[in-house]
Every structure is written in structure tokens, then in C-alpha cells.
Amino acid sequence: MAGDLVVQTQKLTKVYRDFWGRQKKIALRALSFEVKRGEIFGLLGPNGSGKTTTIKLLLGLLFPTEGEAFVLGKTSNDVRKNEKIGYLPEESYLYRFLNAEETLDFYGRLFDMDADTRQRRSAELIEKVGLKNDRKRILREYSKGMRQRIGLAQALINDPELVILDEPTSGLDPLGARWMKDLIVDLRNKGKTIIMCSHRLEDVQDVCDRIAILSNGELQAYGRVDELLQDTRRVEMRATGLELSESLRRDLEAVIKKHGGSVDTMGHPTTTLEDYFLKIVEESSSRPGRRYLPETSGKGGR
Numbered sequence: 001m002a003g004d005l006v007v008q009t010q011k012l013t014k015v016y017r018d019f020w021g022r023q024k025k026i027a028l029r030a031l032s033f034e035v036k037r038g039e040i041f042g043l044l045g046p047n048g049s050g051k052t053t054t055i056k057l058l059l060g061l062l063f064p065t066e067g068e069a070f071v072l073g074k075t076s077n078d079v080r081k082n083e084k085i086g087y088l089p090e091e092s093y094l095y096r097f098l099n100a101e102e103t104l105d106f107y108g109r110l111f112d113m114d115a116d117t118r119q120r121r122s123a124e125l126i127e128k129v130g131l132k133n134d135r136k137r138i139l140r141e142y143s144k145g146m147r148q149r150i151g152l153a154q155a156l157i158n159d160p161e162l163v164i165l166d167e168p169t170s171g172l173d174p175l176g177a178r179w180m181k182d183l184i185v186d187l188r189n190k191g192k193t194i195i196m197c198s199h200r201l202e203d204v205q206d207v208c209d210r211i212a213i214l215s216n217g218e219l220q221a222y223g224r225v226d227e228l229l230q231d232t233r234r235v236e237m238r239a240t241g242l243e244l245s246e247s248l249r250r251d252l253e254a255v256i257k258k259h260g261g262s263v264d265t266m267g268h269p270t271t272t273l274e275d276y277f278l279k280i281v282e283e284s285s286s287r288p289g290r291r292y293l294p295e296t297s298g299k300g301g302r
């Protein structure tokens with residue numbers, strides 16, 4: 001395994017069997033991919049495409065039917081490597097009757113951290129995930145979004161080299177999802193490697209450096225997000241400081257025609273609904289009391 005690789009899988013295959021050992025479901029078929037140190041790698045695919053299965057194989061929670069995976073220089077079945085891995089599962093598995101502090105203290109003990117370190121680390125993480133005011137409440141009372149936050153804090157308790165997140169933005173509202181994505185990028189900027197899986201395309205496009213797209217357990221596409229999404233048949237140019245006048249249109253069309261092309265569209269770019277939504281919410285908190293009043297149409301009657 002080369003030094004710049006954190007994960008390498010070779011023809012990883014998983015067949016789930018039923019109670020009598022009969023073949024039930026081929027969840028993954030000969031999956032080979034690599035994750036490089038310091039990148040955000042996205043596993044993308046519809047429900048049931050094998051994302052969670054892949055993650056569980058990397059963690060050694062499942063054994064491959066065929067093929068193998070190496071993680072942090074060890075085979076995936078070697079549990080010692082998990083000391084350097086943080087994992088946020090898809091389903092919450094935290095103890096519902098512990099509060100946030102007790103939860104992190106519990107996981108800190110599992111990693112053999114001493115009391116002082118546990119306390120310092122847990123206070124830092126609770127602050128980081130924005131649960132300071134709710135740290136004494138038991139998790140049963142937490143919303144789905146709050147459970148994702150404490151789940152993430154738990155995944156970071158051991159200051160892992162590799163962070164594996166299964167559907168990290170599920171159940172979060174747009175503000176929470178943006179917060180989670182910013183935090184993921186921040187972890188990468190601090191030198192961590194992140195593997196996340198998601199069926200929400202906008203999450204993956206915003207944060208991932210490279211992705212693998214799975215469908216029915218098979219790899220369909222693999223590579224850098226910017227390269228996969230680049231449409232080399234079209235040319236786009238953006239400009240500021242001028243009006244989109246008829247004469248500008250005519251001039252541009254003439255230039256493009258001269259170079260052998262044709263204009264498909266020309267106009268003003270649109271923003272994403274996510275950016276627009278965040279802007280509106282931000283503005284509303286800086287200008288309380290302002291609200292949108294629909295224009296009244298005409299005077300009475302229809």
C-alpha cells in the first residue's frame with residue numbers, strides 16, 4: 001500500500017446470506033477504489049447501492065465474501081487500525097439515557113483516555129458541535145439534528161486520522177447541513193482524511209474532492225468531482241460591470257460565430273436555492289421584524 005493512500009480495496013465483494021447460508025443478496029461486486037491521505041472522498045449512490053456495506057467492510061464490521069481492503073496500512077479485519085478511525089454510523093446507536101458529556105466520557109474511556117484528557121476533549125467537542133447549552137440533557141430528548149451533532153463529536157473523540165461518515169447530513173435542515181459540510185472541510189484542512197457517503201448530491205458536490213458512484217453494488221463512475229462534472233463541449237464566461245444589451249448580444253454572437261461556435265444561451269446566472277435560502281435566513285436575523293409581504297393584486301374582487 002503506497003504511503004499516500006489511506007484506503008485501498010481490491011475487488012471487494014459482499015454477498016449477504018440468509019440463516020441457512022443461502023445466497024441472498026449481492027450487495028457489492030468487485031469494487032476497487034483508493035482514498036488518498038488528506039482528501040474528502042464521497043461514496044455516492046441511491047438507497048441500497050452498497051454504500052453502508054462498503055463502510056462496514058472498511059471498518060471490519062463485516063467480512064468480505066471475496067476481495068480485500070486495506071485501511072491505514074492494515075487489512076480491514078485488523079481491528080487495531082480502528083483506534084485511528086472515527087465513525088459516524090447511519091443509525092443512531094448512542095445510549096438514550098446519557099447526556100452529551102456522559103456520552104463523550106464513555107467513548108473516551110473506550111479509547112483509554114485519562115480523566116483530564118476526557119474532560120478537556122469532551123468540552124472542546126461539545127463546543128465545536130454547538131451543543132454547549134444542551135450538554136446536560138439526555139439524548140432521548142435530542143432532535144435528529146442534535147443526535148447527528150453528538151454522533152459527530154463521538155466520532156472525533158479519539159482525534160482520528162480517518163473519519164468515516166455515513167449520511168452525515170441526514171435529518172439536518174439546510175443550516176445544519178451547511179454547518180456539517182463546513183466542519184467536514186475544516187477537518188480536511190486540518191489534515192484528516194474523510195470518507196463520507198450520501199445520496200444527497202448537493203452535499204457531495206459541495207465538499208468532496210473525489211467520488212465513487214455506486215449503483216446496484218457496482219462502481220459506475222470514479223474520479224475528481226470537478227473533472228467528472230466538466231462539460232467540455234460547452235464554454236462558459238462570466239463578466240461584471242456591463243449591461244446585457246442588444247448590441248452586446250450581437251457582438252458576442254458575431255465573435256463566437258467567427259470562431260466556429262454558436263450561442264446556446266446568454267443571460268444572468270442563477271444562484272443555488274441553498275445559497276439563496278441561507279442569505280434570506282441570515283438577513284432575517286440581522287434585520288428582525290422585516291418580512292415579506294405579498295403584493296396585493298388590484299382592488300378587491302377577481
Ligand SMILES: Nc1ncnc2c1ncn2[C@@H]1O[C@H](COP(=O)(O)OP(=O)(O)O)[C@@H](O)[C@H]1O
Nearest residue numbers: 016025027045046047048049050051052053054
Ligand atoms: N444484513 C443484511 N442482510 C441482507 N441484505 C442486506 C443486509 N444489509 C444490507 N443488505 C442489502 O444490501 C444492499 C446494499 O445495502 P446498503 O449497503 O445498506 O446500501 P446503501 O447504504 O447504499 O443504502 C441492499 O439491497 C440491502 O437490502
Ligand SMILES: [Mg+2]
Nearest residue numbers: 051052053090
Ligand atoms: Mg446506507
